[in-house]
Amino acid sequence: MPYPEQLVTPMRAEMTLMGAEELKTTAEVDAALGDVRGTTLVFINSVCGCAAGNARPALSLALQHGVKPDRVVTVFAGQDTDATARARQYFSDYQPSSPSMALIRDGEVVHFVHRHQIEGRNPQSIAENLAQAFDKFCGATA
Amino acid sequence: MSGHVFHTNRQELHGVTVVVNGASGKTYVGRYHERNERGVVLKDVGIHEPGNGLPLEDWLERQRKFGVKVDERALVVPNDEVVDLGRFG
Numbered sequence: 001m002p003y004p005e006q007l008v009t010p011m012r013a014e015m016t017l018m019g020a021e022e023l024k025t026t027a028e029v030d031a032a033l034g035d036v037r038g039t040t041l042v043f044i045n046s047v048c049g050c051a052a053g054n055a056r057p058a059l060s061l062a063l064q065h066g067v068k069p070d071r072v073v074t075v076f077a078g079q080d081t082d083a084t085a086r087a088r089q090y091f092s093d094y095q096p097s098s099p100s101m102a103l104i105r106d107g108e109v110v111h112f113v114h115r116h117q118i119e120g121r122n123p124q125s126i127a128e129n130l131a132q133a134f135d136k137f138c139g140a141t142a
Numbered sequence: 143m144s145g146h147v148f149h150t151n152r153q154e155l156h157g158v159t160v161v162v163n164g165a166s167g168k169t170y171v172g173r174y175h176e177r178n179e180r181g182v183v184l185k186d187v188g189i190h191e192p193g194n195g196l197p198l199e200d201w202l203e204r205q206r207k208f209g210v211k212v213d214e215r216a217l218v219v220p221n222d223e224v225v226d227l228g229r230f231g
Contacts, residue, residue: 049156095209097186114209116159116231119173 002079003047011056012076017043018060020072026086029075033090038070039105039138041130042087045141046098047074051118058118058126065131068140069103103133110137153177161202161230164223167192170231171202172217173212181220182227189213205213206231213230 002008018024020043023029033040039092043059062101063072063131075084084098090109097115104110111133118126148229155174162182169190172184188210190201205211 093208095211097209100209112207112209114206116206116210119158119231120229 002081005079006008008047008076008079011045011047011052014056014060015043015074018056018063018072018130020059023073023075023087024080026082029083029086029090032071032073033087033104035107036071037106039103040071040073041069042090042102042104043072043074044084044087044096044100045074045079045103046115047078051115051120052099054121054123054126055101055118058123059101059130061127062130062134065127066133067134069133069134069138086130088118101130103137105137160227160231162219163225164219165211165225166223168223169198169202170217170219171205172214177221177222179221181218182224184217184219184220185194185215186210187214187217189217 003084021032023032033042040068062068064129075087077084088096090104093114094102094109100115102109102112103112113126113129117129153176156176158174159171160174162184164170168189169186170187170189172187175183175185177183188205190198193196195201196204
């Protein structure tokens with residue numbers, strides 16, 4: 001059952017303020033992830049889990065890095081369920097968890113951050129992991 | 143909402159994915175909920191049984207790379223089954 005929208009509004013805003021495009025429908029997900037070239041970071045947002053509170057600031061920090069994905073999009077697990085399910089179809093080899101992040105390049109998942117890699121870690125540590133992936137997969141020579 | 147965390151009054155490992163080695167030889171990977179008189183309460187648990195599928199290290203590596211494949215949504219690992227318990231990842 002979704003949480004009250006009033007509760008999640010600040011969590012949505014935290015994502016859009018850092019430049020993420022929020023995808024709320026399957027059509028929006030397909031437009032963003034289907035047959036798209038370049039690099040896209042998909043952030044599976046989450047209300048609970050004791051981890052999302054670090055994951056969002058971590059991504060915000062990582063996006064201040066010099067090299068970053070062409071595009072950042074987000075779906076909200078437990079809230080926008082159809083959009084989230086559709087997004088997960090684009091990285092179906094990976095077990096669903098939230099929060100989590102998938103870095104996709106030319107339609108292929110090249111880096112994945114699971115919830116278990118976020119829990120209990122500070123945003124700086126998570127951001128370093130992301131920045132390394134950005135350097136590896138999003139740079140001009142990647 | 144930065145840094146917003148629910149459940150701040152829970153045990154330290156609450157919400158953290160852990161690996162539990164069992165006296166039976168089973169290995170459990172799941173999200174720690176709490177430990178009580180009945181045992182360790184885990185959520186979204188993957189279970190490895192010796193001789194059933196991948197060797198343990200390969201199974202653990204697969205869980206790390208692709209995420210925990212859930213066998214049980216919730217499980218209590220009895221205290222006398224728990225040999226050791228630590229963070230997964």
